[in-house]
Amino acid sequence: xxxxxxxxxLGEFIFDNQSSFPYSTGELSKLINAIRxxxxxxxxxxNKAGLVDILGDAGIxxxxxxxxxxxxxxxxxxFIQTLKQRGIICGIASEEEEDFIAVNSSDGKxxxxxxxxxxxxxxxxxxxxxxxxxTIFSIYRRxxxxxxxxxxxxxxxxxxxxxxxxxxxxxxxxxxxFTTGNGVNGFTLNPALGTFYHSHPxxxxxxxxxxxxxxxxxxxHFSKGVKAYIKYCQKEEEDRPYTxxxxxxxxxxxxxxLIKGGIYMYPRIGPKQNGKLRLTYECxxxxxxxxxxxxxxxxxxxxxxxxxxxxxxxxxxxFCGSIKMVEKLEEFILNED
Ligand code: P6P
Numbered sequence: 001x002x003x004x005x006x007x008x009x010l011g012e013f014i015f016d017n018q019s020s021f022p023y024s025t026g027e028l029s030k031l032i033n034a035i036r037x038x039x040x041x042x043x044x045x046x047n048k049a050g051l052v053d054i055l056g057d058a059g060i061x062x063x064x065x066x067x068x069x070x071x072x073x074x075x076x077x078x079f080i081q082t083l084k085q086r087g088i089i090c091g092i093a094s095e096e097e098e099d100f101i102a103v104n105s106s107d108g109k110x111x112x113x114x115x116x117x118x119x120x121x122x123x124x125x126x127x128x129x130x131x132x133x134x135t136i137f138s139i140y141r142r143x144x145x146x147x148x149x150x151x152x153x154x155x156x157x158x159x160x161x162x163x164x165x166x167x168x169x170x171x172x173x174x175x176x177x178f179t180t181g182n183g184v185n186g187f188t189l190n191p192a193l194g195t196f197y198h199s200h201p202x203x204x205x206x207x208x209x210x211x212x213x214x215x216x217x218x219x220x221h222f223s224k225g226v227k228a229y230i231k232y233c234q235k236e237e238e239d240r241p242y243t244x245x246x247x248x249x250x251x252x253x254x255x256x257x258l259i260k261g262g263i264y265m266y267p268r269i270g271p272k273q274n275g276k277l278r279l280t281y282e283c284x285x286x287x288x289x290x291x292x293x294x295x296x297x298x299x300x301x302x303x304x305x306x307x308x309x310x311x312x313x314x315x316x317x318x319f320c321g322s323i324k325m326v327e328k329l330e331e332f333i334l335n336e337d
Contacts, residue, residue, distance in 0.1 A: 123249025134251025159284030209261020
C-alpha cells in the first residue's frame with residue numbers, strides 16, 4: 001500500500017498544473033476547490049446516510065418527475081452553494097433544477113466567466129441499498145458577453161467546448177476524477193485528513209476489455225444492431241463471452257470500466273426515446289473524460305461531443321469506453337439490416 005504521504009495532494013496538483021489550464025490566473029484552482037469542498041461535504045452525508053434519517057424520498061419530485069431522495073436535495077444545495085461563493089461562475093444548471101440559476105457577481109457586473117452543469121447525485125436510487133453513487137460536473141466558459149446576465153446558450157454548448165469535467169464517486173472510497181483537457185487524473189480522499197491524494201495519475205482506458213455494462217432488462221426495446229452486439233459479447237469464442245457488470249450507477253460502472261477496460265451502454269429504448277441519460281450534465285462530461293482517457297463516446301452513430309444541445313435536460317443515447325469495444329458496437333449498428 002503506497003504511503004499517501006508520498007502522493008501529491010489535489011492542491012499541489014492544481015498548483016503544479018495551473019499554467020496548463022488555458023484560462024489561468026487561478027480560476028482552475030477556484031473551480032476545482034469549490035468542487036472539492038462540496039464533494040467532502042456531500043461525502044460526509046452520503047457516508048452516514050444509513051444512520052441518519054436522510055434516506056428515502058424527500059416527498060417531492062424533481063424536474064424529471066423522479067422521486068427526489070433527500071440526499072439528492074442535499075447534494076444539489078451544497079454544490080450550488082459552494083460554487084456560487086467562489087466569484088468565478090455566472091450560472092449553474094442542475095438535473096434537480098428546471099431552469100439554470102444565474103449567479104450575479106458581487107459587483108453586480110456579471111464579469112464571471114464560467115458556467116457549471118451538474119448532476120449532483122447520479123444513481124441516487126442506489127443510496128438506500130448502499131451502492132456507489134456519484135456527482136458529475138461539466139464546466140464551460142460563457143459565450144454571452146461579459147457584464148451581461150448569463151443566457152441559456154451558455155449552457156447549450158457542444159461537449160467539445162468544455163474546459164473541464166469530472167465526477168466524484170462516493171464508493172468504498174471517495175474519489176474525485178477530472179480533466180481540464182490534459183488527460184484524466186484521479187484523487188482519493190483520505191477521510192482521516194480530509195485530503196485528496198493523487199492516487200490515479202494519467203488514467204486511460206485499456207484499448208479493449210471484457211466487460212459490457214447495460215441494463216439487459218431493456219433488451220426487447222434495443223435496436224437490432226445493439227441486440228446483435230450484446231449477443232456478440234455473449235458468444236463462446238476465444239476472447240468471449242465477456243463479463244456483464246451493471247451497477248445501475250453510471251459513475252461506478254464508468255469508473256470500473258476506465259480502470260479494467262469495458263463499454264458502458266445506455267441505448268435508445270424504442271423509437272420514441274433518446275435513451276435515459278441527459279446530454280448536458282451526464283453524457284458530455286463523461287464523453288470528455290472518455291476521450292481524454294483515450295476511449296470513445298458515441299450515440300452509436302455520432303460523436304457525443306459534436307452534438308449541438310437544444311434543451312437543458314435533453315436525453316441522448318450513449319456508448320462509451322474502450323475504443324475497440326465501442327468501434328465494434330458501431331460496426332453492428334452500421335450494418336444492422
Ligand atoms: P436503469 C441512474 O439513474 C442513471 O442515470 C445512471 O447512473 C445509471 O447508469 C442509469 O441511470 C440506470 O438506469 O434504467 O438501468 O435503472
